[in-house]
Amino acid sequence: MSTLIYGAGSLGLYFAARLAQAGEEVILKARGTAVERSRTEPLRVLGGESAEEVSGVQVIDSLVGVRADTAIIATKAWQVAEAARDLSAVLPPEAPVLTTQNGIDAPNSAGEYLRDGQVFASTVVVIANRVGPLDVRLIGPEVSLTMGSPAGRTASSARRLTEALCAAGAATTWTDDITAALWKKFALICSYGGVGAVVDAPVGQTRADVRTRGLVSAAMREVFAVAAVEGVQLTPEDFDEVLQVYLSGFAPETTSSMHRDLLAGRPSELEDQVGAVVHRSQRLGVPTPVLDTIYAAMAPREARVRVRAR
Template sequence: MKIAVMGAGAIGSYFGGLLARAGEDVWFVARGPHLQAMREKGLRVESPHGDFSIPVQATDDPAEVGPVDLVLFTVKSFDTEGAARQMLPMMGPQAVVLSLQNGVTNEEVLGRVIGPDKVLGGLCYIPADVPEPGLVKHNGPKRDIIFGELPGGITGRARAILAVLEKAGIPTTLAEDIRVPLWSKFLFISAFSSITALTRMPIGPVRDTPEAWELYAGLLEECYLVARGLGVNLPDNAVAQTLEMSKNWPDSAKSSLLQDLEKGKRLEIDALCGAVARLGDQVGVPTPLSRCVYGALKVHQPKTAS
């Protein structure tokens, strides 16, 4: 299968590296020093599941790649529309795009550009970063992908993608209703990102401060009610389960949103707390906490962000 990784940072490079090692025809669309390092020295991966190095095909020009069968779409949410337009030269007649981004609105944006029938919903659980150009460090045991057709059901093309991912050794689940796992993850990351970025603290001090923990629970509840308002069948105990899971995270755990805030980078708030507020408006669910966090963090959005 010919595969392109659009936005080959830590997550895209890791999964793309596994697929290339398994013999798939993989192209990495990247930029900056990471692209240059991959061109010159290949891709290096350090992982609890085994380190490896592999020469790769890397470019910053999707037209150089040409039509593909599958695109793993791993760009930041605020780059979704622009990256979707850039990848049009890769969209052959049978091409399909699997989004592995944060948030629950990226698939709709992709669909407006390339057509909704070409988009699969997906998510991944993997702690990874790029400590230096050309090197991906996988920082934990999890490296799971969950994906599925947005209208629901199981299709032949989804089964074919599942087979390719499993052949590469990627633990993968093909979901009958992808909206449930998408929103289950979003419930956590939207509230976790919001509370850690707002307080400028990792989860430990939030847990130790009753007022902050209450705010975290309130953010989870708002997101849960929005999901149910949209017809997503999250379990009744979804908020309680997420709170219990959050008690087991290391005290030092920070969201990527907090890390971006500390580094002065552009923030994914429009896809996180901002999305909760917007979608709440659509279904008539009040979201005062999410709206407040969004407004407070918007002040820190770099002025260069459009």
């Protein structure tokens, strides 16, 4: 079976490497330096003092003539629609496509171009940083993910995809309520990622300070409040679970990709994460003072980066 991975950031490189190591046929849609380097260099997964070289990944910059059995969209959130549009031209209509982005809007964005029921969404837990055009550094354990169908399809409809992921060593769980799972992950990433970006501090520092720890907790509650008005079924136990992940589930040096991008002057997922909550809260009349402040503080920085990136 062939898997097309669209996007050669940290997650795209990681999935490409692990799937290839499992014997899957892997096509990686990349661009620029990654494509050029792939002619003479392998992908590498770095961890501690080790470096695993991975061969067998076909790295391309055009989908012309490409055919695949399934696909993983590993772009930033704002690039999902473009990826889905390109994939719609090269995938069979029944081919499952997995979104992997933090946030809640990626499945809908992909659904603008792909068939109803073809899109599967996931929450992905792995700390991987792209440190070179073909190099990804893994910090901590291998990936675990929860996946499901926004259209209500059964697990068997994604069998080709889940089998490949499991073969690649991904701890994969199916849920019949992927919307709730996406919102739980959303609450986690918006809160610790947003507060961390504003104060430029990793998780270990924000949870060690009672003031920033309180801001993260308050931001989580704001996301849960917006979700409730949107009709998402989340429980107090869900909140406790998300909070506990922040308090004890991350290495102290952990930062979110949004935090890293914002502070490095790169386009970030601010709009797709904090902005997505703030815009919904304004429309629904739900107070979100912590997230409003984070958004107001970081949006000008994001706007300047976007202007430079044009």
